[in-house]
Amino acid sequence: MKTNVGSGDRGITSLLSGERVPKSHLRVDACGEVDELSSVLGACAAALSPAHTDLQREIQGVQSDLLHIGAWLATSPGSPTRQMLRTISPGRLREIEDAIDRLEAELPPLQSFLLPGGHATAAWAHIARTVCRRAERRVQSLAAEAEEPVTESAEGILPYLNRLSTYLFALARYCNKLHGVPDTTWKG
């Protein structure tokens, strides 16, 4: 796949459905947030040692989901292109929930607020969590303010981002545990 170069030099870009829109368009903005989330997840995976390839693969699975979500967000409602796009299935949501349960089973119960940080992988996972929440807010804005019917955009995407934030919080704590770094609790 080759990347397009130059047609957006003047601040206008194409949606996947073909419309030319300013790069400040809410739909482009939402795609950008999802892209940023994927990039931060990439940093998290890269910081993991080769001993944790299973976790890296799990993160790459999420990055793959995010590409599909980005494609959906980059396509106007009503466009025939939407019929070609994959949405997040209920089965995929259950996989994320199962992953949350798997990670949390390895962790002590949470007694207090945590200060994000610790091992570098955990710090990246915390950043990913906050970017994920921002992406979720942008998608919600798109649903509320643009032409996107809530039911359509919520078809998998909003529940997925909501679950993913929880997963990333658990992942951050798990990464600290993996590397023998205790979570730092908030002393108030």
Added chain:
Amino acid sequence: MKTGRVIPFTTRLRDRTWLSEKAFQVALDRPGGFRFLSGQSIRIVNGPAERDYSLACAPDSELLMLCVRHVPHGILSTFLAEAPLGTSLTFTGPHGYFLFQNSSRPPVFVATGAGVAPFFSMVGAGVSGFTLLHGARTANELYYEMHLRAASALYVPCLSEGNAAGCFSGRVSDWAAEHLSPRAYDFYLCGSREMIRDVTRLADERFPGSLVHTEIFH
């Protein structure tokens, strides 16, 4: 999980036809269960090398056809140019969203070189009545001209080098700038990065309200 899994298909190189000194068409056996829509591509995998090629055949074609530009020292195009017939190949797909969509705006297809492949596939699926700006360096590089001309409402061969009877001398973007009436269109652009940049810019400036679908050089 519904998203993200890519299933590889295995096929064999059935035939190869040189279309010009710089491009050739290959025919691949169609694996069972492989379906695609006109405008989509497949990704040929050969060891660490992967390249996307648009399918240049109708969705119900018995064989899968690719139009390949032979890139000097290009890993995949050289492999496809030289591999003995019968060679086993792996590909994934279908990929891409470069699909024709009916709308109230007149469709304008713009192709350069081997970028004409998805339009040939669309014609095979019954798409017709479009304007096609077909760009090439020389007349012998206007691949699939006869079929495309027959299905077009307006077929404009544009030669960036040299002249030929019935051909516009200049780039496709030059023709569009000089002759396309001001209104909104559905542009479908497949070819070189430079063409896509130029025509997209033209669409922004001269044809507001247009949709621009792009696919870079497959």
